[in-house]
Amino acid sequence: MSLWGNIKGKVKKLGLSSRSRSSWASSGSRDDVSVDSVRRPSRSQEEEEEAPASPAVPRPHLKIRVLTLVNQIVIRTNYERDALELLKKQSYGHAKRFDTEFLMMTGLRQDMNRAFTTMGWSRFTDITEPGSHLLTTEFLSTLHVETVGKETKIHFHFFNEFFEMLLRDFSNALGFSKKCLLEANALTDDLEYDRSAWWNEISDEPVSSKNSIVSIHNPTLRVLAKYLAMVVFSRADFRLCSSSEIMCLYAMAKKIRYSSVMGMVAHWQKMITCKSPIDITSLVTRIARYVGVLENAQVTYLPATDEYRTFIGLDHFVHAHMMCEGPGNSVFMCYTGYEKEFELPCPKLSLYSVKRLTLRMEKKEPARHNTAGPMTRAELGVTHSWPKVAHQGRSFPSSRHIPPSRNFSLARSFTAGPCFSGSRTITCCTLARCLSTASPRHHSHELRGGLRVLQPGWPSLIPA
Known part of the structure; x- marks a missing residue:
C-alpha cells in the first residue's frame, strides 16, 4: 500500500473514533437528563399553571439596588410627597398569622385549607416573606390604578424604578390562581350574588352597613371572616364584616374561584390616611420578588420579633366572645345572645357538610330587673x-x-x-x-x- 493510502486509513479511523465519542457523550447527556427528571419531584398540570410566570417587565441586569433609609425614596409629584409624609408616621408589622396549633385543636384547619384551595387561594395564604417598611412605604406612596376601556393596569415604584402590570399579572403575583375571577361584577351578574340574600343565609342579623362577624353562625365562616379582616383587608377594627369580605365568603361557600385583588388595592390606598398599623409588608415583599428587584438588593427588613409579628390564637376569639374554654382544655363556639354552645371540633358543622349555614338556636331570656326604683324628691314632696x-x-x-x-x-x-x-x-x-x-x-x-x-x-x- 502506498504512503497516501496509509494516511487515508488513519484519517478514517480518527473520524470514526470522534463520532463514537460524540455519540457516547450525547447518550451520556441524555442519561443525565433522564436521571434528573426522575429525581425531580413531579408537579401536576394545575400546579404548573398556578406557578407565577416571569413578568414581562424589562429590567437591567447586574444592578445593585439599595433601600436602607427613607431619604432614598424619590418623590415625583405632590401626591407622593403628601403620601410619604403620612406614611412616615405610621407603624408597620409583618402579616398576621393564625396559630397552627389552635386551628388543629379546633378542627378548623382542614376545613379552611379546603376553602382556600377551592377558591384558588392556596398559594396566597402561605405568607412567609419578611416585611420591609421602606419597600412598603415606596410602594404605597406610588401605587396607582389606571383603567383604559376594559383593561386595568397597576402602577408602582420599587427602588425608583417604574413598574406597570396588568391586573391579571398583579393578581398572580400575590398568589391568586390564574383561573380566578377578577371583577366583582362577575359574581353579581353571572353567579347570582346578592348581599342581602347571602347575609340572611349565614346570619340572623338584619343586613346593614355595620354587620358584625360574631353574628355569623357557621364556625368555619366565622374564622374565615376573621382571616379576611386581619390578613386580606387588614385593619384595626376586626368586629365588622365589609362588603368585600362578605363577597369573598360567598365565593368560598359556593366554591367559586375569585380574586379580591381590586378590593385589596382600593383598601391599600385608604391605609395611607388610616391610623391602624400597616401589616401588608410581607405581601409587598412578595410583589417585589415577583418583579425581580430583590436580586442583588440591599433592603432593611423588620425584625422577626413579637413586636412586629402577631399570631392569632384562642385568646383573641375568647376576648371577642366567639369562643370559650371548658373543662379538660375543651373549646366551645359560643354565640352572643344565644344559650347553645358547640364543642369544637365539630365535623357536623363543616362548611361543605351542612345543609344550611344558620343554626337553630334559642335566644336567651332577658334578665329580670326590679322595677321598683328610687323615688325622686319631687315625687315624695321633699322641698x-x-x-x-x-x-x-x-x-x-x-x-x-x-x-x-x-x-x-x-x-x-x-x-x-x-x-x-x-x-x-x-x-x-x-x-x-x-x-x-x-x-x-x-x-x-x-x-x-x-x-x-x-x-x-x-x-x-x-x-x-
Missing part, C-alpha cells in the same frame, strides 16, 4: 335638703328622700366615732346603716305633753 354624713371617704344623704311625716320618732345621741361625730336624727332608711357603722350612747328621756325631751346635744323638743 328641703338633708344633712350629709361622711362615711369612709364617701358622702351620701342621711335619708333616701323620705318626707318628715314618715320618719320614725326616734332620736339618739352619738359619740364621736370612725363614721360620725356629734348627734343626728336616724330615719327609717338610714337606720340600718347607722346602727351598723356608729357607736350609739343612749341618754335618759321623758315624755312631756307628747314631746320627747332628750339630753344632751339635741334640740330640746323633737316631735313625737
Whole structure:
C-alpha cells in the first residue's frame, strides 16, 4: 500500500473514533437528563399553571439596588410627597398569622385549607416573606390604578424604578390562581350574588352597613371572616364584616374561584390616611420578588420579633366572645345572645357538610330587673335638703328622700366615732346603716305633753 493510502486509513479511523465519542457523550447527556427528571419531584398540570410566570417587565441586569433609609425614596409629584409624609408616621408589622396549633385543636384547619384551595387561594395564604417598611412605604406612596376601556393596569415604584402590570399579572403575583375571577361584577351578574340574600343565609342579623362577624353562625365562616379582616383587608377594627369580605365568603361557600385583588388595592390606598398599623409588608415583599428587584438588593427588613409579628390564637376569639374554654382544655363556639354552645371540633358543622349555614338556636331570656326604683324628691314632696354624713371617704344623704311625716320618732345621741361625730336624727332608711357603722350612747328621756325631751346635744323638743 502506498504512503497516501496509509494516511487515508488513519484519517478514517480518527473520524470514526470522534463520532463514537460524540455519540457516547450525547447518550451520556441524555442519561443525565433522564436521571434528573426522575429525581425531580413531579408537579401536576394545575400546579404548573398556578406557578407565577416571569413578568414581562424589562429590567437591567447586574444592578445593585439599595433601600436602607427613607431619604432614598424619590418623590415625583405632590401626591407622593403628601403620601410619604403620612406614611412616615405610621407603624408597620409583618402579616398576621393564625396559630397552627389552635386551628388543629379546633378542627378548623382542614376545613379552611379546603376553602382556600377551592377558591384558588392556596398559594396566597402561605405568607412567609419578611416585611420591609421602606419597600412598603415606596410602594404605597406610588401605587396607582389606571383603567383604559376594559383593561386595568397597576402602577408602582420599587427602588425608583417604574413598574406597570396588568391586573391579571398583579393578581398572580400575590398568589391568586390564574383561573380566578377578577371583577366583582362577575359574581353579581353571572353567579347570582346578592348581599342581602347571602347575609340572611349565614346570619340572623338584619343586613346593614355595620354587620358584625360574631353574628355569623357557621364556625368555619366565622374564622374565615376573621382571616379576611386581619390578613386580606387588614385593619384595626376586626368586629365588622365589609362588603368585600362578605363577597369573598360567598365565593368560598359556593366554591367559586375569585380574586379580591381590586378590593385589596382600593383598601391599600385608604391605609395611607388610616391610623391602624400597616401589616401588608410581607405581601409587598412578595410583589417585589415577583418583579425581580430583590436580586442583588440591599433592603432593611423588620425584625422577626413579637413586636412586629402577631399570631392569632384562642385568646383573641375568647376576648371577642366567639369562643370559650371548658373543662379538660375543651373549646366551645359560643354565640352572643344565644344559650347553645358547640364543642369544637365539630365535623357536623363543616362548611361543605351542612345543609344550611344558620343554626337553630334559642335566644336567651332577658334578665329580670326590679322595677321598683328610687323615688325622686319631687315625687315624695321633699322641698328641703338633708344633712350629709361622711362615711369612709364617701358622702351620701342621711335619708333616701323620705318626707318628715314618715320618719320614725326616734332620736339618739352619738359619740364621736370612725363614721360620725356629734348627734343626728336616724330615719327609717338610714337606720340600718347607722346602727351598723356608729357607736350609739343612749341618754335618759321623758315624755312631756307628747314631746320627747332628750339630753344632751339635741334640740330640746323633737316631735313625737
